[in-house]
Amino acid sequence: MQLQFVGCGDAFGSGGRFNTCFHVTGASANFLIDCGASSLPALKRLEIDRNAIDLILITHFHGDHFAGLPFFLLDAQFSRRTRPLVIAGPEGIETKLPAVMEVMFEHSSRTKQRFDLSVVTLAAQEPCSFGEVTVTPYPVVHGESGGPFLAYRIEAEGCVVSYSADTEWSDALIPAARDADLFIAEAYTYDKLVKNHLSLKTLEARLPAINAKRVVLTHMSDDMLGRVDELPYTAASDGMVVVF
Ligand SMILES: [Zn+2]
Ligand SMILES: [Zn+2]
DSSP states (O other), rough: OOEEEEOOOOOOOOOGGOOSEEEESSSSEEEOOOOOTTTHHHHHHOOOGGGOOOOOOOESSHHHHHHHHHHHHHHOOOOOOOEEEEEEEEEHHHHHHHHHHHHTTGGGGGGGGSOOOOEEEEEETEEEEETEEEEEEEEEEEOOOSSOOOOEEEETTTEEEEOOOSOOOOHHHHHHHHHEEEEEEEEOOOSOTTTTSSSSHHHHHHHHHHOSSSEEEESSSSEEEEEGOOOOOEOOTTTOOOEO
């Protein structure tokens, strides 16, 4: 399996990075984790075939994770996509997706797609399978608006990839990422405690309990980006590929 960071930035475009979007592929698996506002140009820059993607998993409804969907769907319609597409995310996705589509491109939510589009609601602790890909959501903690917030543990082709989503420390991250082949973790700040977000120092104290085979840091603020060269961890960058 491999994961490419299409975008690993925060909501503020820190470091000129694109909003969150990860592309995971294997022998047959082909899916995205999150689709932030800038994801369509980021996918095109990396020459990723959007019409081969079967599934998009959304962790929460903040624009830097979710607002790329209207662009993705518009592009799919105009590039004559025929392959079915599943978009899965937290409770509310069935109303929030058409709402964001209407705000960005009026009438787009009512346009009949040329392809089958399924929108699936995921609930915490309830594993859901999409072909060979099994997703187990875990509830995380990221404030009062834009949720529910879900971290994902994803099993495909004998591998486990976990993503913390945006969250302050939550013990749910331990089962979400335990022994994972790849754990992508938010490290918004170095040691400064910011409500609803995770600092590297907070995360670091919990990494032994998580015991992931590989950890890659994402969603970094300017504070973290200024230190990445000195850190004993792998930090994501846009376009970076991790094979696991
Ligand atoms: Zn975010
Ligand atoms: Zn967020």
